[in-house]
Amino acid sequence: MKQKFDPKANYEATKNGIGYVPRKEATQKNYDEIGFMSGLEVHQQVDTEAKSFCRCPAGMFNSSDIYDAEIIRHMRPTLSELGEYDGTALMEFRTKKEIVYRIKNETACTYEVDDTPPFPLNREALEKAIVLALASKLNIVGEVHITRKQYLDGSIPTGFQRTAIIGVEGEIQLSNKKVRLIQLSLEEDSCREISDIGHRRVYKTDRLGMPLIETVTYPDMVNPDEVKEAANYIRFLNRSTGLVRTGIGAGREDVNVSCTGGTRVEIKGVAHNSWIPELTHNECYRQWALLNIKNILNSRGSVNTWKAISKFIDVNDYKSINNYINTNSLIAEKVMVILLPNFKGLLSHFTQPKKAFANEISDRLKVIACIEKPNMTNSEDLNNILDEKEITDIFTTINGNEETDAFVVLWGPESDMKTALETVEERCVMAFKGVPEETRKSFKDGTTIFERVLPGADRMYPDTDSAPIPVSSEYIDSLKSRLPIIVSERINQLKSWGIPSSYNTYILSKNLIGLVERIITELGYEPKFVASIIAGKFKSVEGRTNSESKFNYERLFDLFKFVKENNLDNGIINPMLKGVYKYPNLNFETIIENLKIKQYSKDGIIAEIKLLKEEFNKIGFSNNNKNMTDWIMGKMKRKITGSISLKELRTLIVKEI
Amino acid sequence: MSEDFFQGYKGIALELLKKFNVRVWGQAEIETTRGKFKGTILPRSENDDDTHIVLKIITGYNIGIDVDTVTNMIETGYKKANYKIPEKEFPYTEGLPKVKLIGTGGTIASRLDYRTGAVIPAFSPGELYGAVPELADICNLNTEKLFAVFSENMGPEQYKTLAIAIGKEIENGIDGIIIGHGTDTLHHTAAALTFMVQNSPIPIVLVGSQRSSDRPSSDAALNLMHAAYTAGHSDIAETMVCMFGPTSDEYGLLIGLLLEQ
Numbered sequence: 001m002k003q004k005f006d007p008k009a010n011y012e013a014t015k016n017g018i019g020y021v022p023r024k025e026a027t028q029k030n031y032d033e034i035g036f037m038s039g040l041e042v043h044q045q046v047d048t049e050a051k052s053f054c055r056c057p058a059g060m061f062n063s064s065d066i067y068d069a070e071i072i073r074h075m076r077p078t079l080s081e082l083g084e085y086d087g088t089a090l091m092e093f094r095t096k097k098e099i100v101y102r103i104k105n106e107t108a109c110t111y112e113v114d115d116t117p118p119f120p121l122n123r124e125a126l127e128k129a130i131v132l133a134l135a136s137k138l139n140i141v142g143e144v145h146i147t148r149k150q151y152l153d154g155s156i157p158t159g160f161q162r163t164a165i166i167g168v169e170g171e172i173q174l175s176n177k178k179v180r181l182i183q184l185s186l187e188e189d190s191c192r193e194i195s196d197i198g199h200r201r202v203y204k205t206d207r208l209g210m211p212l213i214e215t216v217t218y219p220d221m222v223n224p225d226e227v228k229e230a231a232n233y234i235r236f237l238n239r240s241t242g243l244v245r246t247g248i249g250a251g252r253e254d255v256n257v258s259c260t261g262g263t264r265v266e267i268k269g270v271a272h273n274s275w276i277p278e279l280t281h282n283e284c285y286r287q288w289a290l291l292n293i294k295n296i297l298n299s300r301g302s303v304n305t306w307k308a309i310s311k312f313i314d315v316n317d318y319k320s321i322n323n324y325i326n327t328n329s330l331i332a333e334k335v336m337v338i339l340l341p342n343f344k345g346l347l348s349h350f351t352q353p354k355k356a357f358a359n360e361i362s363d364r365l366k367v368i369a370c371i372e373k374p375n376m377t378n379s380e381d382l383n384n385i386l387d388e389k390e391i392t393d394i395f396t397t398i399n400g401n402e403e404t405d406a407f408v409v410l411w412g413p414e415s416d417m418k419t420a421l422e423t424v425e426e427r428c429v430m431a432f433k434g435v436p437e438e439t440r441k442s443f444k445d446g447t448t449i450f451e452r453v454l455p456g457a458d459r460m461y462p463d464t465d466s467a468p469i470p471v472s473s474e475y476i477d478s479l480k481s482r483l484p485i486i487v488s489e490r491i492n493q494l495k496s497w498g499i500p501s502s503y504n505t506y507i508l509s510k511n512l513i514g515l516v517e518r519i520i521t522e523l524g525y526e527p528k529f530v531a532s533i534i535a536g537k538f539k540s541v542e543g544r545t546n547s548e549s550k551f552n553y554e555r556l557f558d559l560f561k562f563v564k565e566n567n568l569d570n571g572i573i574n575p576m577l578k579g580v581y582k583y584p585n586l587n588f589e590t591i592i593e594n595l596k597i598k599q600y601s602k603d604g605i606i607a608e609i610k611l612l613k614e615e616f617n618k619i620g621f622s623n624n625n626k627n628m629t630d631w632i633m634g635k636m637k638r639k640i641t642g643s644i645s646l647k648e649l650r651t652l653i654v655k656e657i
Numbered sequence: 658m659s660e661d662f663f664q665g666y667k668g669i670a671l672e673l674l675k676k677f678n679v680r681v682w683g684q685a686e687i688e689t690t691r692g693k694f695k696g697t698i699l700p701r702s703e704n705d706d707d708t709h710i711v712l713k714i715i716t717g718y719n720i721g722i723d724v725d726t727v728t729n730m731i732e733t734g735y736k737k738a739n740y741k742i743p744e745k746e747f748p749y750t751e752g753l754p755k756v757k758l759i760g761t762g763g764t765i766a767s768r769l770d771y772r773t774g775a776v777i778p779a780f781s782p783g784e785l786y787g788a789v790p791e792l793a794d795i796c797n798l799n800t801e802k803l804f805a806v807f808s809e810n811m812g813p814e815q816y817k818t819l820a821i822a823i824g825k826e827i828e829n830g831i832d833g834i835i836i837g838h839g840t841d842t843l844h845h846t847a848a849a850l851t852f853m854v855q856n857s858p859i860p861i862v863l864v865g866s867q868r869s870s871d872r873p874s875s876d877a878a879l880n881l882m883h884a885a886y887t888a889g890h891s892d893i894a895e896t897m898v899c900m901f902g903p904t905s906d907e908y909g910l911l912i913g914l915l916l917e918q
Contacts, residue, residue: 074879114868139692143709143721148872159872165718169692183716216716460717464869468705468721473690 004388007348007356007380015350018292022353023224023281023446031223035260036284038227039219042234043212043252045189045245046128051209052188053118053162054111058210059245064194067102067204071113074098075152075159095370099154100202101191107206114158117465121146121164121186125211128243129166129186130471131482132213135237138167138184140476146466150459153452154201155190156208162463163187166213172233173488179230180218187212192249198413199370207249213238219256219264224277227255231273233487236508240484246509255280262287263435266454270442278446282352286448287435289351294434300342300404303432308425309339311398315411318394320386321377325411328374332411338424339398343406346431348380352447356382361408361427363450369420371412378408493517497527503535515553519560525570530560533573541577551584562588572642592642600643602652608636609656629653664700668707669724674698677730684734685712689726696720697736747782749797754832754889756796758785759822761815761838761846762805789878796833796889808839808865811846819846820853823861833860833888835881840865843898851896851913861896862888862911876901883909 021030051058074097101113110116126144133140148160163185170181189210191203215234221227231253238244244251253270257280265287267279297303315322315335325332340347347358358378365375377385379394379402386394386409394409395402410420430436437454490513494504497520507513512534519530534556542551559580563573572592579591600608612632622628632653633646640649662680663671679685679698687694687710696712699719709721760780779788782798792798803822806815819836826834838846847863854861864884866877884899897913 114872139689139694141694141720142689142691142723142726143711145711145719145721147718163718165714165720168694168714168720183714183718185718462719468709468711470706470709470721470723473723473726476691 005345005380007382007384010345010348010380011350011356011382014289014292014345014348018285018289018350020285020289020350023278026224026281028223031284034284034288035258035262036222036224036280037219037258038221038224038280038284039256039264040215040217040221040227040230040234041254041256041266042215042217042231042238043254044132044215044235044238045250046125046132046186046211046213047243047245048122048124048128048211050122050124052122052125052186052211054109054116054209055119056107056109056112056209060107060206062104062107062204062206064102064204066104068105069103071101071103071157072098073101073154073157075154095368096199097154097370098200099157100200101157102194102202102204104204104206108208112157112205112208118162118463121466121469122211125186126166126469127479128241129184129211129213130476131241131243131479132215132238133167133170133184134476134480135241135483135486136167136170136172136181136184136215136234138170138181140167140471141165142471144186144469144471146463146468147460148463149187151190154203155193156188157191157205161187161190162466163214172217172230172237173486174226174229174233175491177220177226179220179226182216182218184216185214187214198372213244219258224280227280228273228276231255231276232505235273236490237487239509240487240490240511241482242484242511257283257287258435259284259287259291261291261434263437264454265435265437266439267442267448268439268451272444275442275444275446279442279448282446283440283448286351289349290357290431290435293346293349293357293431296346297342297432303429306341306429306432308421308428309341309398309400310421311337312417313337313394313397313409318386318390320390321409321411324374324377324385330374330411331372331413333414334417335409335411336417336421337394337398338408338410338421339395339400340406340408340424340428341400342404343428344404345380345406347378347406347408348382353445355447356380357431358382358408360450361424364423364427365410365412365420367450367452368423369412369416371410371416371420375412376408376410379406494531497531499527499531503531506535506539507531510553512553515557519557523557523560523564525560525564529570533577537574538577538581541581545578545582547581547584549584551581555580555584559588568642569640569645571645575641595641600640602644605636605640605644605649606652606656608639609653612636613656625657628657665703666701666707666710670701670707670710673724673727673730674710677732679730679732680735682735682737683732684736686731686733687712687722687727688729689722690728691723691726694720694722745783745787747786747798748793750793754796755830756798756833756835756885756888757826757831758798758800758835758837759819760800760802760805761811761819761836762807785881789881791878791882792885795882795885798885808841808843808846811839811842813849816846816849816853820850823850823854823857827857827859831859833885833891834862835884835888836861836863838863838865840867840900843900847896847898847912854896857894857896860888860891860893862899863897864899867901880909883911887911 048058050056111118130140144164146162146164149163150160152159165183165185168183171178189207189212191205191208194202194204217230221230235251239246255267255270255276256264258264265283267283270276270279313335315325315332349357351357351360362373362376365371366373379391392402394407398407400407408424412420439451439454440448441451442448490508491504507516516530516534519525520527575595576591579594609632612635616628616631633650636649663674664681666674681698681700683698685698694712696714699711699713701711708724710724711719711721713719779785780800780802782800786793803818804815823834843863843865862884864880866875866880868875880899880901887899895913897911899909899911902908902910
């Protein structure tokens, strides 16, 4: 009797088979076994008045539906001298997308739409980039040459990004090793995507052209936590110079990951460093899984004799598909089944948490054939769309072997079917070779999807519109005086004060180490307490409240000073934080008043305790002294804030009882 | 004939290269007061100064090294650049119109040498086919470079040469003519030809490009395709200009000048 194939069971079995462990359980041994390797490209906007190559203001942003004009472009790749098109360029060209740019007069000029050549490079941007390069211990170039880097996804109207190297061969110091830096470049930022549906992609041009620095590391990191640490370090370093923009979208990381036998895959635009460990962990195992699929396929047959077989089917013959399409209101002008010989057990093979190899195909159908998801099901779908009989029927229709083969059923506009078939075939042929070079997009859950073919290094050529810019040694020396204290020294300083490292991110990213130091040395507060207030309690207030006007962190120094000079108990600081932040101009006395916290003398407190003791006996809950103590504590806790500490209160209560 | 090992370098930079025996296209390791740099030595542009050396580093970017800062250089390898473009045959299809493309000096389509950054004009039918393969679906194309003059320097001499060439092609039975032309005086030449070539039995289309043909956003390819279609398939038997409509890629424009006799 035929064994029913269980996709979910297969998924779990293949997951365990390749040795996947969740990140929290993984050890360096796991990473060494699969040969985890990772490098970073950290992007950070430089804080300047104007954009890089024109005089438009930098840092002004518009909403997506307010614009003065829209223009349409189509991108064409340019052939290289090898008579070949760069892989990415070719892929983008095949998608035949119409790119629409929304332009607002205040933030874009004719340079942005490639109707005017570039102005000379923004000197403020260049100077700040040099300081940032010096901070990363890079060797500064003698002459800055501006290069064009081709991008055909439409994110830049010219089809290329102007970029220039400022420095090469530097290093950063992590907690237990050095990570080498390849280079730091200054480039123009790209458009922000508004939407990408079918064959139409819409962008806005407010961010386009803003100066951006990119710090590239060697792939020296050997586990996910190191990658996050490096990303944070570079972020602190850049921020500590005071020369970069902060806020949402001002910085983003591209992370490169590979495993032994895998390929360099780039995870682009990771918005939060906290996502990095999960993303890199899963990507490394995804590649490991693809290598397993490669081995299985090659053991079953050669790629040279492999061929997919396709056929259009009538959706009315398959109730499940029909229902699925109708329920989700999908476009299904044509429905195609594609037989994948020898792919049994591979479409449901684990690739990422909650994702299997079939997802890799579905992602490409969306990106390359422009068919919106959900765009397919298959003979081993983890979502179980087809029933057993339908699966067998389809195998019969396409002359496939249910024991050894698999199939994909896809649907969409008729005009996209040819590209769809090519895309599926292409991805399956790649599976015989291992891990395709890709750029992938990241999600909060730590998984990634295909975004585009990895661009070749040979898609760069000199910008014929810009002359090289000399950088003299005297100029560099004059900028060296603007360097901040090295971040690793600051981290050690915090450590030497006994401040828990969980507070480091806040203190360093807001550049508050000087403030913390002054509160400790000038006012004599205990370091751990200061850090817990500023990077703990205050940070949380900041996250949940809006300030009436711009908040100056110096006010925190004044607060600590006020409490000390008025002999108040430290416990008053925490409740005051909200008022201190929300009303930056309100004096501290009023804030305390508004908290309705009375100042008690010691005698007053003892009297209060005595009263409460009597009350407790009257109510007669119990005779237990501990219960009485706790009950009185509860009643008095808030009242004595600022007068004495909780510890002192408990001591007094116990004494009375 | 001796090879030029120091293409484009002069003065102090040339002396330095000679001193350390490092050639253009050599892989070099350079020690300077600012640290070490490694890459391929590229030719120097004649418009740039003689105090810097251009290096292409491994990530594909170019940088300049200040000659004053160099303390040592060694050549670790050598691979000369080869500008040859592989020839592809323009496929001829039975039944498609015969169109002749006359070149006057501009760059209609280009190819890039990524290694050096050189922009190489594509002009022969094979080269154009490589750059704009869609042309093969529109017509059977032949090309001829009549002369190579910047369009701002064009005058009566060139108009005459063009008119005579057009006449010859018409006698040979061509279905349509495209003339590649710089945008500076495209309209002058077109006007002159309207007077000089009267009662033309075929379309004569002048075409140029606003954005240079090496960039992905160039209008060159689309303009060329529109021009080829007009020359081969339309019944507009007169001289006209084909360019882009708006700055947006929405449509191309055909502009003609009708003469009343």
